[in-house]
Amino acid sequence: MNLKYAIVGSGAIGGYYGGRLANSGCDVHFLFHSDYEHVAANGLKVDSVNGNFVINSINAYKSTTDMPQCDVVLVGLKSTQNHLLPQLLPPLLKSNTLVVLIQNGLGLEGQLAEALPHQPIAGAAAFICSSRVGKGHIFHADYGAITVGMYQGDCQNTIAQMKADFERAAVPFTITRDLNETRWRKLVWNIPYNGLTVALNTSTDRLMANTSTRCLVTDLMNEVVDAAAVCDAVIEREFVDKMLAMTDRMTPYSPSMKLDFDNHRPMEIEAIYTNPVKTALVAGYHMRKTEMLEQELRFIANGI
């Protein structure tokens, strides 16, 4: 039996992955907010390095109360909106519906599990450069792989089916048995680049070209690896060099937090900074430079 997918938050992430799935023939139902009318009339447009496509006959909705119950709910909202999930999700949920948070940061699955203690919940890390460039219009600049791991409950069959669906849709899909490690690994990149591009109003390539900030990026990465270690996530030290080398090869890039800041949207400070710093501190490690970046970002977010 085919999986029925709901996409909650059909922007850079949800729009891209949902679009890929729909384009390959999956049964996908998209929740839109401000883009609803435009998409209902014009479809969802994805411009991708791997080829452009448009989903014309799209299942688009303005409210989850109009949507069918699904087998998988892919949450592509910014984590700053996660307080809405306890209201948004219930109409989509059967008892065995798997909710997958495709989001950055730490601690989000735990927060959702408090609201939905009996629902299967997974987390996913997307290694992708994509952004919403206009109404119902996603630009996919690079990468695209996704890694998924269970947080609460057991849905191995559903995840295996998802893997098949995503791979048919040309999305590299990895199943992890250690979501915690996946989350910390993602933070090795996210913590330096998201915050510093905002705090210093710059781009990844400039951070890498300056000796001092290249060193600071490295310090922050090492701090995340040290923090991960005390939080039961073993990341080999070479991963830092790998992330630096990968960023050197990337085209100049504005991370999601920089795009949020430039577009006057809330920044994901809580998930990407506050939660990791707190979690590591409880485990006995003080992420001092990460904490300082968080402090600076909170000042900047205050609208000065």
Added chain:
Amino acid sequence: MNLKYAIVGSGAIGGYYGGRLANSGCDVHFLFHSDYEHVAANGLKVDSVNGNFVINSINAYKSTTDMPQCDVVLVGLKSTQNHLLPQLLPPLLKSNTLVVLIQNGLGLEGQLAEALPHQPIAGAAAFICSSRVGKGHIFHADYGAITVGMYQGDCQNTIAQMKADFERAAVPFTITRDLNETRWRKLVWNIPYNGLTVALNTSTDRLMANTSTRCLVTDLMNEVVDAAAVCDAVIEREFVDKMLAMTDRMTPYSPSMKLDFDNHRPMEIEAIYTNPVKTALVAGYHMRKTEMLEQELRFIANGI
């Protein structure tokens, strides 16, 4: 016998203290750079919270080669110009001339001592809000006390005479036997406020009003106290609260580094950040947040 003073760098600091001394009848010789013609024609103007005055018949010079040898040389240059001192100073020096660096940061006396290994050298910390607001025009907004301590050689008599001269000129003057402690104490204020007002493009009052940056300021101050301790400078922990309370009472203020940055002048990153971080690291303490601020400032100084 009265002391003959040379002022090298007659700006916010040198112009103020030299002006006060000249105004009270001392024999003061001022080195000017871009302001020379203006001052030669119009005198040196000091607008002070304690009363305005103008030095009309001023001993102004364009080059130290035109100046007389003096008993005391007060250096009020930005420390970013200290590489010029080995060329600037010799015409002013007798064997017992005391060179006093009225500058911010750490390690400057040691650098000068390498160039002038037999010259008496002192350091001074000025607790003052003053700025150069125009050609030959100093604005003194608040405070004004100065603390002086020997670094190399022994000039107790000269320093005692200086104290009498400064106090006659209405400048509170303290002699310290521990210049190292005085320098570190000054850094407790300078390290957080100078760098953060630049990095976050803000003012002291806004840093204090935001919960996160108020916490960051406190963290940085505590880091300086911890660093001082391993560098043989004992600063009581209550000094941090004292500095915070003092800053709360201050009118919104742009520290010298912020003024330098806003006016596209070089920032004193080396003296205020690099030297303390290096000195503490050698002594066994890693000033992580201070180092991060240094890294951010070096990126900003690079003109991005």
